[in-house]
Amino acid sequence: xxxxxxxxxxFTIINLLVxxxxxxxxxxxxxxxxxxxxxxxxQEQLDAAEQGKAQVQALQDQYxxxxxxxxxxxxxxxxxxxxRAQRAYDDxxxxxGAESRRxxxxxxxxxxxxxxxxxxxxxxxxxxxxVLAASQVARKDLDRExxxxxxxEFLSEAGERx
Numbered sequence: 665x666x667x668x669x670x671x672x673x674x675f676t677i678i679n680l681l682v683x684x685x686x687x688x689x690x691x692x693x694x695x696x697x698x699x700x701x702x703x704x705x706x707q708e709q710l711d712a713a714e715q716g717k718a719q720v721q722a723l724q725d726q727y728x729x730x731x732x733x734x735x736x737x738x739x740x741x742x743x744x745x746x747x748r749a750q751r752a753y754d755d756x757x758x759x760x761g762a763e764s765r766r767x768x769x770x771x772x773x774x775x776x777x778x779x780x781x782x783x784x785x786x787x788x789x790x791x792x793x794x795v796l797a798a799s800q801v802a803r804k805d806l807d808r809e810x811x812x813x814x815x816x817e818f819l820s821e822a823g824e825r826x
Contacts, residue, residue, distance in 0.1 A: 791815040 794815045 787816060787819045790819055 791812050795811045
């Protein structure tokens with residue numbers, strides 16, 4: 665069986681204390697330094713990641729701001745284009761109206777001219793018919809120029825009365 669001797673136990677305790685002091689002096693200091701350095705490196709990486717996250721957030725904010733500005737600009741461009749299109753439409757409508765009025769005035773002038781020409785033609789024919797009727801009634805040849813002038817004067821007086 666196992667025998668426990670006091671000297672072995674004391675020796676073991678002293679060995680453990682010496683080993684502990686030796687490890688503390690030479691090993692734990694270096695291990696703690698490595699652990700501290702590792703903790704410092706991890707903290708730096710965390711800080712860098714946090715800065716990167718902040719930069720990404722700032723870039724995202726800039727992007728959203730630019731996107732908003734681009735949307736506003738697009739809306740303004742569309743609004744301007746609609747306004748220009750409306751002005752062009754109004755100008756075309758005004759030009760078409762003016763052209764229509766001009767064509768209507770020309771047509772009215774032509775109609776008035778044709779009417780006057782038709783009236784002159786009708787008057788001449790009526791004068792000729794009146795002279796012809798008067799000559800047949802009188803059965804004699806009248807002076808055509810004098811009679812025609814007299815009939816035309818009569819017709820123009822009759823036309824002015826109506």
